[in-house]
Amino acid sequence: MLLVDAGIDYDLPEGGSTWDALEAQAGALGFAPSDVRVVVVTHEHIDHAAFAARWAALGATVVCGRAGVPALRRGREGVEAQREPRFAELRRHGTPEALVEGFRALRGMRSLRWEPCPPAALLAAEERETFRLADRRTLRLLPAPGHTPGNLVALVEETRELFSGDTVLPTTIPTPGLHFPTAVEGDPEGDRWPSLPSFLRSVGAIRALGVTRVYPGHGEVIHDPSVYLxxxxxxxxRRGAKVRAFLAGTEAATAFEVAKALFPRLPDARLGQAMTEVLGHLDLLEERNEALRETGEPVGARLVRWRLERAE
Ligand SMILES: [Zn+2]
Structure with missing residues (x-):
């Protein structure tokens, strides 16, 4: 039996844990957790990958994108390791200290567990791209970096049904996030991975697959995938055009100034999310050689400003 995504690990308010709920669900469907031989983890996020170690202990092989392997090996520690680099990046891009301290105080995921998965149980999806399903159909794992560096989607080739993780969601536009791959592996000084350019390429590639139905990581089955793509x-x-238009009207601006201009009434607690999107679009403009970043030296910290490339 093959399972897509390992599951989220926390104690339920009514008693017991999400694993107990999962065992009950499996029982109701007529199988035991130990029947699961392969767990495909769509991406290295705590709500998708947390039970990797638990499935591994039952003998399953855990498959994830190669770039996601370090996060699964470290579990919760890998999440923590990206916190300070993320705050430093927000500061570098002009976020006021008081706001960064506010983000630091938000600890919404504190109750979630994520045990490190033993390396011997982990297999990079790049090593094993297809799985034969019981009905002789083929499940193909396709790298789809964007939502995370190691993100993948899984396609049933014959029916063009897609397990999308968080790449296609029915209720929200999934976030590109702020990712620091070297921090997960113990080096907090490494660069941020530019996620949005890859994310858009991955969505373009999914469009070309002719998907008939999407089983998303959250919410209901999607029967009209092209609407969501x-x-x-x-x-x-739209958002990219707004970022570009704002930069066109100014000499140079920090990402925070862009975020404040685009979302003037957004509550402080949501500005971190806005910054994630704005940085994504600045990455995109940079990749297209339409904008460049310049680094100044105000009071100790280096501050990054962005300016539009102007034709001579
Ligand atoms: Zn996610």
């Missing part, structure tokens, strides 16, 4: 691309086209 359109929505994702239109959202980012």
């Amino acid at each position: 359109d929505r994702f691309e239109a959202h980012h086209a």
